[in-house]
Amino acid sequence: MLAGAANPIENADLSEAAGRDGGNDHRLAFARDLTQCLAETPHIISPKYFYDEAGSLLFERICELPEYYVTRTELDLLQRDLPAMAQTIGPNAEVLEFGAGSLLKARLLLRALESPRRFIAMDISGAHLQAAAAQLQREFPTVEIIALEGDFNALDRLQGLPAIEPGSRRVGFFPGSTVGNLSPLEANRFLADSARLLAGGGLLIGVDLVKSPMVLHSAYNDAAGVTAAFNRNVLVRANRELDAGFDIDSFAHYAFYEPRLQRIEMHLICLRDQTVQIADRRFTLRAGESIHTENSRKYTVEGFRTLAASAGFTAKAVWCDPMQLFSLHWLASGVTGSEER
Ligand SMILES: C[S@@+](CC[C@H](N)C(=O)[O-])C[C@H]1O[C@@H](n2cnc3c(N)ncnc32)[C@H](O)[C@@H]1O
Structure with missing residues (x-):
């Protein structure tokens, strides 16, 4: 949590956060959606949460990659x-x-x-x-x-x-x-x-x-690791905005082409057991579990x-x-x- 700031997430009714505007409401909506993501299996979060300022800049770097x-x-x-x-x-x-x-x-x-x-x-x-x-x-x-x-x-x-x-x-x-x-x-x-x-x-x-799945695969698995950083940004953001406590380095970027659904799937794979907290709820992620962060349909x-x-x-x-x-x-x-x- 930001130093000195009251945490509006702690006591908020997360179910009411949808559709309202303003900084705190963005955080409430993020907290609500991340809570739902972690409470359900499989864990799925909207790719819109990649895009804070840092995420937007990372996407601009992706656009310049030779593989993309x-x-x-x-x-x-x-x-x-x-x-x-x-x-x-x-x-x-x-x-x-x-x-x-x-x-x-x-x-x-x-x-x-x-x-x-x-x-x-x-x-x-x-x-x-x-x-x-x-x-x-x-x-x-x-x-x-x-x-x-x-x-x-x-x-x-x-x-x-x-x-x-x-x-x-x-x-x-x-x-x-x-x-x-x-x-x-x-x-x-x-x-x-x-x-x-x-x-x-x-x-x-x-x-x-x-x-070709090979062309697709390399586009979402660049050698410089920019797409991996973009993928992990959702966790960086959760730690900064929600004080969630993810161990960012223990999540592997995993992107692959799923031909039956004609889409790239992007996941974050948890590599060690850990407990995170969103508002007043704690969630344990086990090694091997995935958070599904994005699809890119072709x-x-x-x-x-x-x-x-x-x-x-x-x-x-x-x-x-x-x-x-x-x-x-x-x-x-x-x-x-x-x-x-
Ligand atoms: C793949 S980038 C494309 C950016 C740009 N239009 C381009 O062609 O390079 C997706 C853009 O959509 C924005 N975005 C993602 N989800 C969104 C949503 N649900 N509503 C509005 N904008 C969203 C992101 O912030 C980002 O700028």
Whole structure:
């Protein structure tokens, strides 16, 4: 626990923490979800808890790793095909990026679009988001830039989204294959909610494709150990924010491709028995137990188009790199005007 701070976790009703905002409520929600994770078997925690400021910076380092083809390939695709994507999106767009991160790809999109009106960067990692959005505003002084802290798994409860301006239409941007971190049910709900939010516009979304398991394996097991540090960050965060008492070094990063579910699974394997404490509950983890921290689902182009259609989008153009590693999809949502894009 932070020196000198009262511990609001101790006496809080963790079941009420969901959906509220503010620093303490973030901690309460984390405490509630980690309690549930440790109380249940298998132990599963949402990957959103990787992303505090340190986690966001670790993810940026992952994006630069030689093994992590995902960012490099998507950036190449954007460089090559953004003129066509921008034409498809059209002028006067208001862009809403989900899970915005460093905003590196947003810069490329904003440069390619004709007269973008507004850019709303949405992310769960509040401090990192504010800094990235402020920098973007300096680079694009004529575009209104808004930082919106929120959870893309709860778009129906999203607060602070401004009304769309007359003459503009809202376009979603969801690069990075972050959609792969969602279960099929969550992905369907995210797509259905975003289709409603983006009615009359559409969603440009990056989706990682099924490929050689060896390529996938090395992408999530880099030689420098950055992905391992990113994985362990959830425990670092639990110790700092919740005073949980994990022995961080006794957890092994374990990531593998599960071909039947077409996903990378990321786990932390406990290597020695230990007891941790969340609020007033103690949990014993035995050597060999796993905490399942992330899935990264891989799709076929057709499989993703079918998923998008089942959630209410009309799957339109698809852009792929020559090696078919990665795809970017334009999904139209409930086109209202006479001109269908
Ligand atoms: C895989 S990174 C992608 C970052 C960036 N869009 C890119 O393409 O490089 C996932 C991003 O989504 C954010 N994120 C993760 N879970 C989230 C959630 N439930 N709601 C909102 N943002 C989330 C993270 O903070 C991070 O910035």
